[in-house]
Amino acid sequence: MRRQYPFHLIEPKWQRSWRDQDTFRAFDPGERIPEAHPFRRRHGRALAPSAADAYAAKAYLLDMFPYPSGAGLHVGHPEGYTATDILCRYRRMRGLHVLHPMGWDAFGLPAEQYAMDTGTHPAVTTKKNVDTFRRQIQMLGFSYDWRREVNTTDPAYVRWTQWIFLQLFKKGLAYESEVPVWWCDGCKAVLANEEVNADGTCDRKGHAGVYRRPLRQWILRITAYADRLLQDLELVDWPESIKEQQRNWIGRSEGAFVDFALADGAAAGEKLRVFTTRPDTLFGATYMVLAPEHPLADRIVAPSHKAAVAAYRADAARKSEVERAALEKEKSGVFTGSHAINPVNGERIPIWIADYVMMGYGAGAIMAVPAHDERDFAFAKQHRLPLRIVVHPKDGGEALGFTGEGVSVESGLLTGLSTWDAKRKITAWLVERGVGQAAVQYKLRDWLFSRQRYWGEPIPIVHCPKCGSLPVPEEQLPVLLPEMREYTPTGNAEPPLAKATDWVRCPCPKCGGAAARETNTMPQWAGSCWYYLRYLDPKNSSAFVDREKERAWMPVDLYVGGAEHAVLHLLYARFWHKVLHDLGLVSTPEPFARLVNQGMILGEDNQKMSKSRGNVINPDEVVAEYGADAFRLYEMFMGPIEASKPWSTQGLQGVSRFLGRVWRLFTDEASVEAFEQSLTLRGHDGPAAEQALAAIRPHAALVDAAPTPDQQAAIHRAIRKVTEDLETLGFNTAISALMVFVNEATAWSVRPRDTMRSFLLLLAPFAPHLAEELWRLLDGQETLAYAPWPAWDSRWLTVAEVELPVQINGKLRDRLVVPAAAAPEEIERRVRENAKIQALIAGKTLRKLIVVPGKIINLVVQDPLPSSAEPADGARDGRLAE
RNA sequence: GCCCGGGUGGCGGAAUGGCAGACGCGCCGGACUCAAAAUCCGGUGUCCCCUAAAGACGUGUGGGUUCAAGUCCCACCCCGGGCACCA
Numbered sequence: 001m002r003r004q005y006p007f008h009l010i011e012p013k014w015q016r017s018w019r020d021q022d023t024f025r026a027f028d029p030g031e032r033i034p035e036a037h038p039f040r041r042r043h044g045r046a047l048a049p050s051a052a053d054a055y056a057a058k059a060y061l062l063d064m065f066p067y068p069s070g071a072g073l074h075v076g077h078p079e080g081y082t083a084t085d086i087l088c089r090y091r092r093m094r095g096l097h098v099l100h101p102m103g104w105d106a107f108g109l110p111a112e113q114y115a116m117d118t119g120t121h122p123a124v125t126t127k128k129n130v131d132t133f134r135r136q137i138q139m140l141g142f143s144y145d146w147r148r149e150v151n152t153t154d155p156a157y158v159r160w161t162q163w164i165f166l167q168l169f170k171k172g173l174a175y176e177s178e179v180p181v182w183w184c185d186g187c188k189a190v191l192a193n194e195e196v197n198a199d200g201t202c203d204r205k206g207h208a209g210v211y212r213r214p215l216r217q218w219i220l221r222i223t224a225y226a227d228r229l230l231q232d233l234e235l236v237d238w239p240e241s242i243k244e245q246q247r248n249w250i251g252r253s254e255g256a257f258v259d260f261a262l263a264d265g266a267a268a269g270e271k272l273r274v275f276t277t278r279p280d281t282l283f284g285a286t287y288m289v290l291a292p293e294h295p296l297a298d299r300i301v302a303p304s305h306k307a308a309v310a311a312y313r314a315d316a317a318r319k320s321e322v323e324r325a326a327l328e329k330e331k332s333g334v335f336t337g338s339h340a341i342n343p344v345n346g347e348r349i350p351i352w353i354a355d356y357v358m359m360g361y362g363a364g365a366i367m368a369v370p371a372h373d374e375r376d377f378a379f380a381k382q383h384r385l386p387l388r389i390v391v392h393p394k395d396g397g398e399a400l401g402f403t404g405e406g407v408s409v410e411s412g413l414l415t416g417l418s419t420w421d422a423k424r425k426i427t428a429w430l431v432e433r434g435v436g437q438a439a440v441q442y443k444l445r446d447w448l449f450s451r452q453r454y455w456g457e458p459i460p461i462v463h464c465p466k467c468g469s470l471p472v473p474e475e476q477l478p479v480l481l482p483e484m485r486e487y488t489p490t491g492n493a494e495p496p497l498a499k500a501t502d503w504v505r506c507p508c509p510k511c512g513g514a515a516a517r518e519t520n521t522m523p524q525w526a527g528s529c530w531y532y533l534r535y536l537d538p539k540n541s542s543a544f545v546d547r548e549k550e551r552a553w554m555p556v557d558l559y560v561g562g563a564e565h566a567v568l569h570l571l572y573a574r575f576w577h578k579v580l581h582d583l584g585l586v587s588t589p590e591p592f593a594r595l596v597n598q599g600m601i602l603g604e605d606n607q608k609m610s611k612s613r614g615n616v617i618n619p620d621e622v623v624a625e626y627g628a629d630a631f632r633l634y635e636m637f638m639g640p641i642e643a644s645k646p647w648s649t650q651g652l653q654g655v656s657r658f659l660g661r662v663w664r665l666f667t668d669e670a671s672v673e674a675f676e677q678s679l680t681l682r683g684h685d686g687p688a689a690e691q692a693l694a695a696i697r698p699h700a701a702l703v704d705a706a707p708t709p710d711q712q713a714a715i716h717r718a719i720r721k722v723t724e725d726l727e728t729l730g731f732n733t734a735i736s737a738l739m740v741f742v743n744e745a746t747a748w749s750v751r752p753r754d755t756m757r758s759f760l761l762l763l764a765p766f767a768p769h770l771a772e773e774l775w776r777l778l779d780g781q782e783t784l785a786y787a788p789w790p791a792w793d794s795r796w797l798t799v800a801e802v803e804l805p806v807q808i809n810g811k812l813r814d815r816l817v818v819p820a821a822a823a824p825e826e827i828e829r830r831v832r833e834n835a836k837i838q839a840l841i842a843g844k845t846l847r848k849l850i851v852v853p854g855k856i857i858n859l860v861v862q863d864p865l866p867s868s869a870e871p872a873d874g875a876r877d878g879r880l881a882e
Numbered sequence: 883g884c885c886c887g888g889g890u891g892g893c894g895g896a897a898u899g900g901c902a903g904a905c906g907c908g909c910c911g912g913a914c915u916c917a918a919a920a921u922c923c924g925g926u927g928u929c930c931c932c933u934a935a936a937g938a939c940g941u942g943u944g945g946g947u948u949c950a951a952g953u954c955c956c957a958c959c960c961c962g963g964g965c966a967c968c969a
Contacts, residue, residue, distance in 0.1 A: 241964080244964090248885070278969080366969045369969090378967090566963095644962075648893080648907070651894060654906045658906080664921085732905085746922085804901090815901080848949055855901090856950080858949050
């Protein structure tokens, strides 16, 4: 498509201007603002507002920072960035003090994998990728304050990531433990969960036989915050689906621990503890199940069953969780030969071992109530174990397999009680006898925080044979990665850092003796747990963030990013934030007040974009051909921000044409033609070409004339619609309103300057380069980045007459023009007097006349009662049936 | 299986319970042009119909509430995402 207007000159020109003028610099509280800065001119103040100013007028708008991959920017990235940028520009014009930063989540596997393959240091790869991403993001003209750029791999950043880790360690929230981790013999490396395929092969190289082996790991005690992470979801304005996912992930359940006494063998008389959410069904327990890894499993087995149990347990240990899940249908298990005593009725019930019970949850053992639990039911059927119904549904439905709340039956003291009452009563009863207690359990597990990788933050711990695991003294932070030649992990499950022996060896910070550094590194999540705080004070070398700055800017008012981070990143960041909050280091209980997920941008074929499908759209090409403004505008015009939607080059062209129409609305055709000719003659790029822009004159129709009422109505409609839509993030409909205005204004032979200027203000957040250029053309003295947002005047939006649709029995039959201010009675009179309407209802009985002023008129009529048996239209009222 | 989203023209999508389809794409016609592109103007849900008028039908399916339903209620079908033996 032919270039609609010289965006290739306009866009770099304004990007340079914004950079040179520091237009989008966000001033810290109390900071002196240079006299020439447009923020100062707009607000007339020499110092930026401080936290004490109550800061009602700040806006912190945050994008999820990208991992700078080697593939370069994807068209999906700028979707969220454009949305936040539009809002930032809008809020600046509304007079708010805006913070809008960008940075890089730059630790991670691909750079390390590349290092293993080629020997290139990950820092080199990372720098290259960051430079590409920065260039691509900057070419889109986003209004970031680039002084605040952060990079998680920067030593000055790593220092504070490690520092925060040490705060967790000192609070007892970081500990070491032997944990089974995924191990791939082929890669000789530990794999992350997401690197293990469902069939037990490794996702990196496809090696078979990935298995779990126990390794010493660092764990963060996120479970200590489970309740608050759950409860404080109430404090944030997030999509319900994300909150729900977090709730499910945390998985809180209330129930009780119940102690059964072992009846047989060596362990007779000892307690077997189970967790249940349904203590009210205790009378229905017909057997018990231990997880294969349960510590009692060895001791309770009857000699006659030893062999079978040992075989089963060995088998279960080999099975990965993946396999266990794959075999979901069959419920394998083995009888131990021994029994336990049900505390409520003294019954002896058999104890089984089965891998449908997990060691990691509750007590690692359950009482099975097959009549009222699906899993127990399936297991009991398979192994022919008895069932006993102890709950009846209240609606009298089928009791067998009923898992809902109902009424207890055949349950001794519980009989006749509702589930809720029965739970309370039996729990009290158990507590009284010392055989149980109320308990809350979570699905959420502690966070496995160490990785056996090179390209991550070293965990700042020193292991001393005498003094144990000690934190690296804060003044020695950061602990930086050693230079290495070989990044491939050793075969003995040690992290790559273990090979840097000089680096590992260090004095014990306590006794000064020979000690060794921790060689595990942190996961990629670490840096992203707190980057939004570092933006507030990126250069601070004495604290991770200054208290005053933190109080001034937090919380993040709007956080935009992909839904793939619904649980992990957002939960981890909330966790760290709460720890920092408890330490008194941050002022808000939650970091992100509002969250919006942008949808995915699919390829033109409606499939996920991927190299292999060949449907990837490259932002560089789009910008070269259509310009950054068209690219931004198109991404916002595609549809609602949260929706997934396919790319369409034709759609992009439509938006590009719209910008061309805007250009032609403002520019003089002859002078543009002369300009284009000069480009052809003297080259399309370079300073001379850019200079030539100055020769373009405004359109002759642009005059200092008073707008007509129609023109006022057009611009004020647009102002209202765009303003309202921006508040609700309705970017696509806001752009539609801009188009409607341009369609109208194109027909105007007189285009009042003030009206057209207002339009440019509305356009500015969406297509900032073009808006700036046309603003300048209209004698704008300086950037419109801080120009006051226009207000609409409803005076221009009221019309004298309105056309009301007239319905008869709900069907559109006519229209009636009435004065807009007409009272319902007046409208009703006109309807009754209207000849056409009279004709339409001739011979019928008018039952009801509904007038909704400004909206609609509906006449409910009925045919005269039919003389024959033929049912009329109105037969709906039951006369028909027989 | 469970929990979230979502099904509207040829396509992307608009519609506080009140004229379904704003805006854009595509398509059709016209103007400009030697011609094409670009641009500008007009039309464009489906059916019926030579055309028009008029009419009928139309928001996944079936029911319901209402003067009035894309929108609210019930049941179901399909698509997308998440979780998946958590006792």
